[in-house]
Amino acid sequence: MASRPRVLVIDDDEAVLARVAAALEAASIEPIVTTQIVGTAKHLRSCDLVLVDFHMPGLDGASVVASLRAALEGVEERPSFYLFTSDAEAARTWKGAGFDGCLSNKGDDEHVVLQVQAALRTRRVRLASKAKARG
Amino acid sequence: MTTQVERAAIERALNDTVLRVTGPIAFALAPLYLLFAVAHSMLLPPAQAKIMSPVAAATAVAFLGLGAATRSNRVPRSAAHVAAAAISLAVWLNSSLHVFVAREIHQTTNLGLLVVGSAALFLSTRWFVLLAVITAASFAASLAALPPSPLAMHFVFYMMSAMVLAIVVFRARRTSAVRIEGLRVSEGAQKKMLAELSTRLQELFDNMRDGIVVIDRDARVVGAVSREATRIFGGAAAPGVRVAELLHPDEPEGGVERAALDEWIALAFAAAPAEWDAVDELAPRRALVAPGRAEARSLALEFRPIVDGDRVERVMMLVRDESEKHRLERAMRAQEESFARRLSAVRRLVAGGGQALVSFLRSAEARVTRATELARAPTAGDLGELFQHVHVLKGEADTFELEELRDAAEAAEQCIAAAQRSGDARDVGDAIDTLAERVRDARGLLVRASPIGEAILGQTTVDGDDVARLHDLAGARSDDVGELARRLASRPFGELVGPLVQRVPNWAEGEGTRARVEVRGANERIAPRVAEVLPSVITQLARNAIAHGIEPPEARTSAGKPAAGTVVVDCAPTPDGPRIVVADDGRGVAPGVAARMFERGTSTRDVAGSLAGRGYGLAAVAADLARVGYAIAHEPTDVGARFVLAPARSRVS
Numbered sequence: 119m120a121s122r123p124r125v126l127v128i129d130d131d132e133a134v135l136a137r138v139a140a141a142l143e144a145a146s147i148e149p150i151v152t153t154q155i156v157g158t159a160k161h162l163r164s165c166d167l168v169l170v171d172f173h174m175p176g177l178d179g180a181s182v183v184a185s186l187r188a189a190l191e192g193v194e195e196r197p198s199f200y201l202f203t204s205d206a207e208a209a210r211t212w213k214g215a216g217f218d219g220c221l222s223n224k225g226d227d228e229h230v231v232l233q234v235q236a237a238l239r240t241r242r243v244r245l246a247s248k249a250k251a252r253g
Numbered sequence: 254m255t256t257q258v259e260r261a262a263i264e265r266a267l268n269d270t271v272l273r274v275t276g277p278i279a280f281a282l283a284p285l286y287l288l289f290a291v292a293h294s295m296l297l298p299p300a301q302a303k304i305m306s307p308v309a310a311a312t313a314v315a316f317l318g319l320g321a322a323t324r325s326n327r328v329p330r331s332a333a334h335v336a337a338a339a340i341s342l343a344v345w346l347n348s349s350l351h352v353f354v355a356r357e358i359h360q361t362t363n364l365g366l367l368v369v370g371s372a373a374l375f376l377s378t379r380w381f382v383l384l385a386v387i388t389a390a391s392f393a394a395s396l397a398a399l400p401p402s403p404l405a406m407h408f409v410f411y412m413m414s415a416m417v418l419a420i421v422v423f424r425a426r427r428t429s430a431v432r433i434e435g436l437r438v439s440e441g442a443q444k445k446m447l448a449e450l451s452t453r454l455q456e457l458f459d460n461m462r463d464g465i466v467v468i469d470r471d472a473r474v475v476g477a478v479s480r481e482a483t484r485i486f487g488g489a490a491a492p493g494v495r496v497a498e499l500l501h502p503d504e505p506e507g508g509v510e511r512a513a514l515d516e517w518i519a520l521a522f523a524a525a526p527a528e529w530d531a532v533d534e535l536a537p538r539r540a541l542v543a544p545g546r547a548e549a550r551s552l553a554l555e556f557r558p559i560v561d562g563d564r565v566e567r568v569m570m571l572v573r574d575e576s577e578k579h580r581l582e583r584a585m586r587a588q589e590e591s592f593a594r595r596l597s598a599v600r601r602l603v604a605g606g607g608q609a610l611v612s613f614l615r616s617a618e619a620r621v622t623r624a625t626e627l628a629r630a631p632t633a634g635d636l637g638e639l640f641q642h643v644h645v646l647k648g649e650a651d652t653f654e655l656e657e658l659r660d661a662a663e664a665a666e667q668c669i670a671a672a673q674r675s676g677d678a679r680d681v682g683d684a685i686d687t688l689a690e691r692v693r694d695a696r697g698l699l700v701r702a703s704p705i706g707e708a709i710l711g712q713t714t715v716d717g718d719d720v721a722r723l724h725d726l727a728g729a730r731s732d733d734v735g736e737l738a739r740r741l742a743s744r745p746f747g748e749l750v751g752p753l754v755q756r757v758p759n760w761a762e763g764e765g766t767r768a769r770v771e772v773r774g775a776n777e778r779i780a781p782r783v784a785e786v787l788p789s790v791i792t793q794l795a796r797n798a799i800a801h802g803i804e805p806p807e808a809r810t811s812a813g814k815p816a817a818g819t820v821v822v823d824c825a826p827t828p829d830g831p832r833i834v835v836a837d838d839g840r841g842v843a844p845g846v847a848a849r850m851f852e853r854g855t856s857t858r859d860v861a862g863s864l865a866g867r868g869y870g871l872a873a874v875a876a877d878l879a880r881v882g883y884a885i886a887h888e889p890t891d892v893g894a895r896f897v898l899a900p901a902r903s904r905v906s
Contacts, residue, residue, distance in 0.1 A: 219509045224479065
């Protein structure tokens, strides 16, 4: 049986984390949830996808992504980093902040799962294309 | 190879060609023959002019009439060669007449011109041969009728040359015309066939349950869109529209789902047809169009390649609208969750001492009965009393977190208050009926949450020591008092095994499987001594069932069993005392183990787990039961394992 994709969700709202974790679990996606950036580095290597809430108090999304990416120095298959927000204004800044994309509609669990699946598919498509290019 | 139908079509086309030139030729020859008529009258001897000039003039008029008839479409296509032959015969008549009237052999040159001209006019072999034969015959007749001439041989060769030239011209023209018209007919037939195929394909598309949209390598809709796809996407499913726009219209450009779809389509077109299975694994399977909106639709997606040689030329997207199914599933899930929350809340209440809830329900039922009486034809005073009952009920429902009952009481309160203001109490009865319904629901929920079922409604709180003392004093008596003392000290079977309902699923999860407990005979009374050992005995058997019996969900499904196992705990009365069966639908007990399973140290596990495997559980069970006069036996069965616990003096199995 193929291993389940693993998604790290970083959000300061525990209620959101609980809901998203249950929805991902039901969709056969393994969730790792945390309200802290500290200590997440150990999960990064085993994750396929990292969702980061942009508006966590005292944190700057761009520097969070930069520090998480720095922790993956030398790793060949890095996870994809996605901004996770319902704020349309913030959603427009994902590229500048160094994310690979943006997940919106945070309040709709079902839509969140579909977006996570889309992000995972994109990652697999890119890995497949890369492998094909290498021959 | 041309078919008979195509040959007929070609002949029709050749007739069309002849008809198209017949009119202009007739109009061109008309002034020429008018000129001949004038020239004949001026240049020929009067005797010859008298004949030739009117004939030429009549021919000119005939040509004008024929030209006009063809221009106004009065000559049918099938008569095209008849019209062309009329021109040739008119020319032949003038030429032959001139030969005989003038009695000059050099006038036969006109016959040579006629046959070459006819070769340039006719496209029918039959008509051309007829005209050539007539011309040759009239030439021969001229030679016979005219006086001998030294120029005769010259004109014979001239006529032969004209005939050969005419045949060459006719053959070349007909061959080219047949080929050109053949190509046209063939192209027309192919176009017609393609149009028919296209119509049939569209009908096939339209009759399929799935919507069909064909995608090109630019990720845009191309070609026909099926009727179902048009229904699903409305007018948006038009050629040239991006597929991402159809499936994710609300998402901004570069959104995660649009990007995933676009990248997948690029991969799909870059892949070889043989790689399709791997590509298809990465395809989206579902799309939520307009999420969060009233018109939101849940679509199931499938993709198929349309292959040309060794490359994917198009991708066919099959779309199924599952919105209604999805909506029902969501509604059902929400309903199940709501029911589970309510049941769990009541279970918590029961676990914390269900007596308070039972008392509340009794008083609520009494209040609703009274309220129903008052609501039949309430006076102003009745409405006041009604309000009081409902208001108290609302407060109590709030205390027990019975939300629906509380909401119904609040609605009834508002209804009564409105009736007090307006004097119109017609709606009060309905509001009280709804409230009574909610009280019945709460009662049902309590019975369902209670491990002892209906029996909980008849229970009251007493001191355990008092009951034990009463049993010691009067339990041995054979009269009604003894019976009552024994009954008071006994426990309902459901109360003893109730905790298993929540524990068994947890234990099963810990063992990597799924299981539930089904309790039967929850109201059966268990004597106090037996009640002391029964919970641990049944717990041990249930743990064994999970540790040794219930298979993992995949194995169960493969064996045709439900994914979750069931442990049935059944209590039934017998004259000697209750007989209890603990059965599961797992893999059962191996024959070699069954014979010695109640001996110490017998286990089917090499390594002890958290639930079982040390080989002492069943030996302890048998010993505990023996201490209270019960015996345990394993009863062979077709599916799973079955243990029977019965008074030792009765037959165990």
